[in-house]
Amino acid sequence: MKDCLFCKIIAGEIPGSKVFENDRVFAFRDIHPQAPVHVLIVPKKHMANVLECDGETAAALAEAAGQIARQEGVAESGFRLISNCGRDGAQSVNHLHVHLLGGVQLTEKMN
Ligand code: AMP
Numbered sequence: 001m002k003d004c005l006f007c008k009i010i011a012g013e014i015p016g017s018k019v020f021e022n023d024r025v026f027a028f029r030d031i032h033p034q035a036p037v038h039v040l041i042v043p044k045k046h047m048a049n050v051l052e053c054d055g056e057t058a059a060a061l062a063e064a065a066g067q068i069a070r071q072e073g074v075a076e077s078g079f080r081l082i083s084n085c086g087r088d089g090a091q092s093v094n095h096l097h098v099h100l101l102g103g104v105q106l107t108e109k110m111n
Pocket of ligand 1 (some may be wrong): 028029030031032084
C-alpha cells in the first residue's frame with residue numbers, strides 16, 4: 001500500500017534489517033529494540049491490524065514466529081509475541097505486525 005512504512009520495507013524501498021522471509025511473511029529487526037531480540041513479523045499483504053487478519057495469515061505469522069524464535073536462539077529460553085491494535089493498544093504503524101521479544105527475562109507486567 002502506498003505510504004505504508006512496512007510495505008516500503010517489504011518492497012526494499014526503505015532499508016530494514018531482514019531476519020526472515022517466505023511467500024506470505026516478512027520479518028525484520030525493530031529499529032528501537034525493547035529486548036535483546038526484538039523482531040517485527042508482518043504479512044506481505046497489507047492489512048491494518050489483527051481485525052483484518054484472516055486465518056491463513058494468522059497461521060503463517062505463528063509458524064514464522066516459531067521459526068524465527070529458533071533462528072534467534074530464544075525458542076528454548078522463551079519469548080513473547082505481542083500485536084498492538086488501534087489507539088488504546090498503542091499501535092503506531094498501521095500494517096499488522098507481531099512483536100517477537102526475547103533474549104532476556106521479561107516481566108509479568110504487560111502494560
Ligand atoms: P507498534 O507501536 O506496535 O505499532 O510498533 C511499531 C514498531 O515499529 C515500533 O516498535 C517501532 O520501533 C518500529 N519501527 C518504526 N519504524 C521502523 C523502521 N523503519 N524499521 C524498523 N522498525 C520500525
